[in-house]
Amino acid sequence: MVCLTTDLIAKSSSHLKKKRNHSLSEYLKTLTHLNFSNRNIENIGDLSMCGNLTVLYLYDNHITHICNLGFASNLTHLYMQNNNITCIENLFNLQKLSKLYLGGNSITVVEGLDQLSELKELHLENQKLAPGEKLLLDPRTLLSLAESLCVLNINNNNIDEIRDLAVLKELKHFSAADNKLHDMEELEEVFSHWHQLHQMDLSGNPVCQTAKYRDRLITVCRRLEDLDGKEINDLSRQFLINWKASKEAKKKVKDEHIMASQLTAFPLTTDLNTAQSSQPGYDYSQTKALHRKKPLPSLRPSMRVCSDSEREARNYRHPTLTPFCY
Structure with a gap:
């Protein structure tokens, strides 16, 4: 298993010439870009000495977990595409991260x-x-x-x-x-x-x-x-x-025309007979019978000529009543 560590960085041919005039710790502090793509790396070790790292290339490896990156508070670009990562984790300290590449992994939930x-x-x-x-x-x-x-x-x-x-x-x-x-x-x-x-x-x-x-x-x-x-x-x-x-x-114009035609065809007030007769089982003849005009009862009593004796007798019993007999 190949693990990315500071020792691996120190032994890398791409870094040998650059660190000749510096100690390893001083050199690691100056690193801003680190490229270990396609190196058969399966795990990320302790890189806390690389505190100024801003860009990290780890694509085309065999990494299964994102770990040990809590130190990289200055990291802005992280390239980890084409690995074996199944879960996005341990990135909460990367407050300055602006570009994240995770394509070609085995992630199911972002x-x-x-x-x-x-x-x-x-x-x-x-x-x-x-x-x-x-x-x-x-x-x-x-x-x-x-x-x-x-x-x-x-x-x-x-x-x-x-x-x-x-x-x-x-x-x-x-x-x-x-x-x-x-x-x-x-x-x-x-x-x-x-x-x-x-x-x-x-x-x-x-x-x-x-x-x-x-x-x-x-x-x-x-x-x-x-x-x-x-x-x-x-x-x-x-x-x-x-x-x-x-x-x-x-x-919009078509809809307005349709609405207007519907209002014309179905007025807001409808005839009571029409509304009732549209009900199922309604007998229209009943309505006609109910609405047939009936003669009003006579408010005036039948009139007949009263004799003088009858008139005098009535006035005597009820002097305040107006006689109806003539």
């Missing part, structure tokens, strides 16, 4: 980046996944990167939806080629939040076969300059934007 507030580029393409497995991105990690991340590469990771990526509002370059993205409406919704996007690659996804795929994305991403490797000129963009605005205006 996490452990919550403390990297300066991270601008994240490369995760071509993970070695088990059949039927897809790369997952932890929503908490995405939220922590929302204000800083400008470049994201997730090519070829069996990804079928990117809804959680909408929070990455500072993205300028996005690569998700050779995945399983298929929902055009979902993409339009996510991209409508990315106002800084300049370059995007979605080639090799099923969604690319959707009608008007390119036109629809160009109208959503107003600053997009390159889509799937093809340049977008300002004239084409403006034409598509105007075309979309005209289409939406026509649809």
Whole structure:
């Protein structure tokens, strides 16, 4: 097993000439760039004497765990693609890290980046996944990167939806080629939040076969300059934007006409008989019978001529009553 240590650095031919006039400890303190790519390294040892390290190249090795990098508080670039890493861990002390390359590993969940507030580029393409497995991105990690991340590469990771990526509002370059993205409406919704996007690659996804795929994305991403490797000129963009605005205006007018015609056909107040008769099992003849006019009862009593004796008798019994007999 090859382990990256200060002794291995001291014995490296690329560093022998540089450290002739310095002690090993002094020389290690002056190091800012360290390149041990493709050296069959399986583990990272104690490198705490390299406190001024800013760029570390460890790609094309056999490293299985990210460890012993807590000393590298000045590290800005970390290249660890094409190793055997399965978990993103032990990076919380790298407060100045701006570029992280982890493509070609065996990572299944993107996490452990919550403390990297300066991270601008994240490369995760071509993970070695088990059949039927897809790369997952932890929503908490995405939220922590929302204000800083400008470049994201997730090519070829069996990804079928990117809804959680909408929070990455500072993205300028996005690569998700050779995945399983298929929902055009979902993409339009996510991209409508990315106002800084300049370059995007979605080639090799099923969604690319959707009608008007390119036109629809160009109208959503107003600053997009390159889509799937093809340049977008300002004239084409403006034409598509105007075309979309005209289409939406026509649809609005059509909807208004439909609404007006519906209001005309179905007035707000309807005849009671019509409303009742539309009910199932309703007998319209009953309504006609109920509404048939009936003669009002007479309020005036029948009149007949009273004799003088009858009139006098009534006035005697009820002198205040007005006689009705004449």
